[in-house]
Every structure is written in structure tokens, then in C-alpha cells.
Amino acid sequence: TAWRAELSRSLPADPATRRAAERRCNAAGERLRRAIWDPARGALIGARRVIVIPDGVLALIPLQALPIGADRYLVDSSPLLVQLAAERDLVRPADVPSGRGLLAMGGMNYDAGTKSPALLAAAETADRGLPPCREFGDVRFTPLAGTGEEAQDVSRLFARSSLGGEPVELLAGAEATEAACRARAPGRRVIHLATHGFYVDPACALPAGVATRGTAGLMPATDLPASAPVDPLRLCGIAFAGANQRAAATDGANDGVLTAGEVASLDLEGTKIVTLSACESGLGIPVSGEGVLGLERAFHIAGADVVVMSLWPVNDRAAREWMGDFYRTLWLEHRDPAEAARAASRAALQRLRAAGRPTHPGEWAMFVPSGLMR
Secondary structure: OHHHHHHOOOOOOOHHHHHHHHHHHHHHHHHHHHHHOHHHHHHHOOOOEEEEOOOHHHHHOOHHHOEEOOOEEHHHHOOEEEEOOOHHHHHOOOOOOOOOOEEEEEEEOOOOOOOOHHHHHHHOOOOOOOOOOHHHHHOOOOOOHHHHHHHHHHHHHHHHOOOOOOOEEEEEEOOOOHHHHHHHOOOOOEEEEEOOEEEOOOOOOOOOOOEOOEOOOOOOOOOOOOOOOOOHHHOEEEEOOOHHHHHHOOOHHHOOEEEHHHHOOOOOOOOOEEEEEOOOOOOEEEEOOOEEEEHHHHHHHHOOOEEEEEOOOOOHHHHHHHHHHHHHHHHHOOOOHHHHHHHHHHHHHHHHHHOOOOOOHHHOOOEEEEOOOO
8 A cells, every 4th residue: 555655646847856756666665575576486487477366455556566676677577467357367268259440539528518319329228327426526527638649549550450451440529428439349359448537435535626637536445344335336437528517418328427337237248458548447446355346347347358457647648658559569569468568668667767767667557457368
């Protein structure tokens, strides 16, 4: 919890102050590495790939960012780390036909009207399921220019890859609605959503305002009590066009907010990768023996093999660069998602080192893939 707090803290602009923040972060990470990684290190000699199934709050940290010495990290030299949400993910059936094509959504117009009659039929039975928190109604999602450019980048890379003969659908502005996502996501090989994410603390401790790519909910330090009267899958989600008009929406299937509970009802069998390029899209309620109950779990329930998620608020520009490196490695070099994510984080880390800037993990280790492609 101490290391997570340092990882997700807003970084100061002043280089000296930022280096001090990096030292604090790495000191906390060093303590954690000694506790959870070092005891297993001897058994991993010669291993090329290590499957990690973290429990509880350990699912909310990027193991690859654990520090080694003054300026090195596990991502520099450790075996490839593959994170799963639960042991059962190792034995998921492999005979599911693959989806086809890419759905990329970004540059949402959060103030757009929410009526989209041609698409609402695909979501007639959806539960509105907005977070049960009065403060959430006051949150407004601010425009993110980089998300539209990022979705275009991803579409171009897909078209250049060996999958380029498959259909590509790029939705932005007022067209990037919740209803469009519901209608067009099923049957896709890859889904890329670049937008705001949100996580509401069970105690409704949601700060006012929206920063970078998401709203910053307060992460509970302990597991959710079994008797807590809250549905974890209603506490987190992603924003689409019209999200700022959600109070006036007459249809919960197109109110601009897609919660984890609504995600779990989608049919995404055959979807290989869902990328949630949004703040804190990997957060949720950590439950012993069950991992984290949030968007990651919801997309796996829906049928997606791999979910790429963020663990803290992400910078718009940094997210776009990381995603470019991720997809280039994935599609043009034909690597799997875990390898592509490691390559993207290494590239971001190398850019910081080459520029002589601090290498605080908050700037390069924010995205983590979870799952295995069948």
C-alpha cells in the first residue's frame, strides 16, 4: 500500500523534487521487493516466463517496476512476467473462434447528446447501474485531445499489420457512444478504448474534478467486508460520448457511462485483447482468493482473453506513446501481449534515461496486461 501510494502520486515538474519523489518511491518498492520477490528469486534462475497470479492488493501494483539498486528495475532483466487474475485463467477453453477486426474509440465528446436510436436496439435490456454515489453525479469529464489521435494511431498500425485485411472501425466525437460500443464490440478481435476511467470508493469518497485520463477514487487498503452492501462492479467504469449529460439520459444503455457490471453482460467471446487506455482502469475491490473485482474481471467474464489496464492516473501524451510502442511490438513484431507491454515500458524508460530525466515508475509502468491469449 505504501508503494502504491508513491507510484500513483502526482509528480512535481521540478526535476530535483521529482528525483526526491523517485527516491521515496524506490525505497518503498525496495522493501516490497525484499518481501515478495527476493524469496522466490533463487527458484526462478533460468526461467524465461513467470506466470504471476497476485492476490488482494498485490494485483494493484506493477511487479516489473520493483527497483533493483539505485536505478534499475525488474523490467530491465527479470524473466517475462505474465499476470493472470485467477488460476482458472490457465485452463480456459482454447477452441473459441477468434473475432475479427478492430474497434478503436477515442476523442469522445462528453457533452454530446445521448440519443442514438439506430444503436439502442443492441442494448435494450441493459441495466443503468451507475455508481450508487451522489458525488458521482457532480463529476464532469473533460476533453482528451490525445485519445482521438491515439485511436487513429492504433487503427493505422492495425491496418499495416498481418491482420490488415480485417475490418477497422474508428469512432470519435459524438459517434463514440456507449450504445455504439455495446453494438460493435461483440465479434471483434481487438477493442481499444481511449477515454476517461473512473473508480468510486465504496465509501463514496470521490474527489471533485477530473484529472488527466480519469477520476481518482480512493483505494481501500483492506478487503471489502463480506456484508458490505455494495456491488463492486457498479463502482468503476469508462466514459463515452454524452457522459456529461448522463443525468438527462432516458435510456441507461446509452447514458455515456459503461460500468463494469454492464461490461460483464456483453458477449466478447473471441475477443483477444481489450485495451483500456484510461486512468485507473485496473482498480477495483481486492478480495482474498478472487483478485480484484472491477473492469478487468468484468471484461474477462464477458469473454476477453487479455485486458490491458492502468493502475493510476496516466498522462495523455505518455499514454499515446506507450500504446504506440505496445501495438508496434504486438502486431509488427508478432509478440504476445506480455512481451509487447514489457517492450513498451522499456522504451518509455529508455526515453527518460536518454533525456537524463528521473525514472520514476509512475511515468513508464502504468499499464499492465492481464490474461493469456487462447
